[in-house]
Amino acid sequence: VKLKKEQAYNLFVESNTEKRFLDLIEYLIDEIEANKLQKEIRSKVHTHIEKINKEYFLKEQLKQIQKELGSDTSRDEEIEEYRKKIEAKKEKMSAEAYKEVHKQIERLSRMHPDSSDASMTQTYLDWALEIPFGHESKKELKISEVQNQLDKDHFSLEKPKERITEFFAVKELMELRGMKSSSGAIICFSGPPGVGKTSLANSIAEALKRPLIRIALGGLEDVNELRGHRRTYVGAMPGRIVQGLIDAKKMNPVVVLDEIDKVAKTGRGDPTAALLEILDPEQNKEFRDYYLNFNIDLSKVIFIATANDVGKIPAPLRDRMEFITISSYTPQEKYEIASRYLLPQELKKHGLRKSEVNISKPAMKELIHSYTREAGVRNLRRRIADMSRKVAREILEHPETTKVSITLKNLKNYFDKTVFEIEKTTKIPVVGVVNGLAWTAVGGDVLKIESIRIKGKGEMQLTGSLGDVMKESARIAYSVVKTLIDTKKLKIDASNIPLSPKE
Numbered sequence: 001v002k003l004k005k006e007q008a009y010n011l012f013v014e015s016n017t018e019k020r021f022l023d024l025i026e027y028l029i030d031e032i033e034a035n036k037l038q039k040e041i042r043s044k045v046h047t048h049i050e051k052i053n054k055e056y057f058l059k060e061q062l063k064q065i066q067k068e069l070g071s072d073t074s075r076d077e078e079i080e081e082y083r084k085k086i087e088a089k090k091e092k093m094s095a096e097a098y099k100e101v102h103k104q105i106e107r108l109s110r111m112h113p114d115s116s117d118a119s120m121t122q123t124y125l126d127w128a129l130e131i132p133f134g135h136e137s138k139k140e141l142k143i144s145e146v147q148n149q150l151d152k153d154h155f156s157l158e159k160p161k162e163r164i165t166e167f168f169a170v171k172e173l174m175e176l177r178g179m180k181s182s183s184g185a186i187i188c189f190s191g192p193p194g195v196g197k198t199s200l201a202n203s204i205a206e207a208l209k210r211p212l213i214r215i216a217l218g219g220l221e222d223v224n225e226l227r228g229h230r231r232t233y234v235g236a237m238p239g240r241i242v243q244g245l246i247d248a249k250k251m252n253p254v255v256v257l258d259e260i261d262k263v264a265k266t267g268r269g270d271p272t273a274a275l276l277e278i279l280d281p282e283q284n285k286e287f288r289d290y291y292l293n294f295n296i297d298l299s300k301v302i303f304i305a306t307a308n309d310v311g312k313i314p315a316p317l318r319d320r321m322e323f324i325t326i327s328s329y330t331p332q333e334k335y336e337i338a339s340r341y342l343l344p345q346e347l348k349k350h351g352l353r354k355s356e357v358n359i360s361k362p363a364m365k366e367l368i369h370s371y372t373r374e375a376g377v378r379n380l381r382r383r384i385a386d387m388s389r390k391v392a393r394e395i396l397e398h399p400e401t402t403k404v405s406i407t408l409k410n411l412k413n414y415f416d417k418t419v420f421e422i423e424k425t426t427k428i429p430v431v432g433v434v435n436g437l438a439w440t441a442v443g444g445d446v447l448k449i450e451s452i453r454i455k456g457k458g459e460m461q462l463t464g465s466l467g468d469v470m471k472e473s474a475r476i477a478y479s480v481v482k483t484l485i486d487t488k489k490l491k492i493d494a495s496n497i498p499l500s501p502k503e
Contacts (some may be wrong), residue, residue: 001028051301076120079109080476091133101128124231127238127417128292131245136252136300139209141172150206155340156333160189164204165325169339188260188305188313191326194376196308198256200326204304205254213244218259223269226278228291238291239279241298250299260317261307272314279303279320328375334368335361341383350388357391359406361436366408371415387414436470436501447472456496460467474499 007027014020071182082105090098103119113120146168150161165185189197198214205212220226229236237243244255263271278284284298307313310323329337347357359367367387372379391404391414406414438447447470460478462471478497 002031036244056438059203062433075109079105082108082125082129089129089133094295094297097128097133097292100294101125104128112462120231120236122245124291127242127246128220131242131296132249132251133294135250137208137210137250141168141175143169143172146204146207150200151245153199153203155337156329157196157200157326160200160324160326164200167322168204181345185304186305186321188310188321188323189306189326190307190323192375193308194374194378195326195329196376197326198258201254201256201304201306202303208302209251209256210302211248211253212256213253214256214258215240215244216258217271219264220262220271223271223274224290226271228289230290231293232419234413236291238289241287242289242292242296245296245301251297252302254302254304257303257305259307260305261309261312272317273280276316276320279305279317286310329377331365331368334380336362337377338368338380338384340365340386342377346381346384346388350385350392352388352392352395355403356395357388357404358404359387360408362408363406363411366411377406383415390414433502436473438467438470449499451497451499453495453497455494458494459496461496461498463498466501 007023011020014023051100069264086093086098086101086105093101105122108118108121108125110456111121143165147161147165149156150164154161164187189200191197202212212386223232224239226241228239228242238246244253245251257275260275263275265272278287278298281299284301286295287298288295305321309316313321343357343359344354347354367383374380387406391406394404395401432451434449434451436447436448436449438445460475462474466474
């Protein structure tokens with residue numbers, strides 16, 4: 001038995017024979033447990049090594065079997081395939097891109113097939129050789145087709161359509177005169193949600209016969225999402241711009257940078273700086289993706305940005321854009337859009353024919369006024385979709401029904417209750433109540449301000465959720481009233497005036 005010096009000394013000096021034997025037994029038990037644990041560890045290590053050796057042996061055996069059968073795609077053949085791909089793209093690639101990709105192919109040829117570096121290099125080559133170098137949509141730009149497509153897909157929006165056609169008219173004129181066309185300013189559609197910003201971009205892409213790529217920037221806080229991750233990171237991949245080109249399979253798609261006003265700025269980099277390079281015609285010819293490690297030419301891409309609040313876009317980024325404002329729709333415009341576009345589209349989506357559903361004009365207007373309140377028509381589309389589902393169920397439950405008519409009387413059968421109540425303003429002056437004008441995301445509104453007079457120290461108290469402009473207007477009105485009235489009779493200095501907006 002192997003004993004420590006301290007244990008051997010304790011046994012030697014112990015005079016009590018019985019205690020000496022008990023201590024020795026305890027030492028023996030500890031030694032047995034240690035030997036058992038050591039044996040178990042050796043067994044596990046041995047099993048693991050055997051498993052690795054077995055897997056390696058089977059893999060090598062499988063390779064030899066596949067080679068004998070003639071079905072082996074050997075390492076040399078894979079590398080040769082990469083070489084063929086890069087040679088086929090050589091004329092369309094930049095010299096820098098060709099050099100970098102060729103270098104990675106040569107590195108791969110010297111690596112062990114089962115190494116992690118080989119797997120990462122293969123992934124890199126798969127991404128790099130998927131980029132559609134030299135592939136572009138060849139359709140000529142014709143301003144008439146852009147105008148026709150916009151008119152076909154959108155009702156009203158005359159001013160935005162005019163601005164869009166003017167923007168592309170410059171490009172067409174430069175092409176006709178053989179002048180070098182630069183991407184120039186970037187279009188940015190600004191306006192409330194649901195007014196058709198992304199839809200206008202879709203129409204432009206359709207008219208130009210180019211693929212459309214949408215990149216959502218809302219909440220984007222990592223600059224590497226745009227520029228790509230460096231290959232030293234696990235799971236690295238190209239940025240969204242390069243991925244968009246690969247998905248489009250063209251080097252000149254229409255790229256929609258959605259919600260550019262909601263880009264976040266954190267410690268992981270400023271995405272705005274990358275956007276400055278992407279949207280600058282002088283810089284985007286040599287956009288560098290960190291993952292690829294070579295420059296990509298983005299000068300032929302048509303970038304279209306969308307935003308809800310232009311004021312939240314950083315000033316340097318605003319300078320690179322041409323803003324086209326899309327205002328809220330009027331109730332009449334919403335009615336026309338719903339009748340011409342939304343209703344036919346939703347009926348088709350829900351398997352209904354136009355002849356099976358009829359909604360009266362008063363019912364549609366009531367749907368717009370009492371069940372939606374928005375600048376655009378997004379929620380109106382949802383309400384029409386809800387109604388279409390109920391109609392589809394009604395037709396299935398009553399096969400004898402050939403046509404469903406929705407009128408002002410039975411509209412409530414398709415919706416639980418009205419969401420918004422329209423309160424008419426009275427023309428008769430009421431003491432203590434005054435009409436104020438307010439603006440919201442859905443447009444202008446009339447806001448009733450109510451007040452009473454209570455005992456106090458001549459102060460005005462503002463309650464409720466009022467903006468700074470409304471508060472300042474109330475203070476000015478209060479000052480004017482104090483100068484116009486006879487304070488001795490009214491004793492306004494001994495009264496407090498609480499003001500509150502009526503919901």
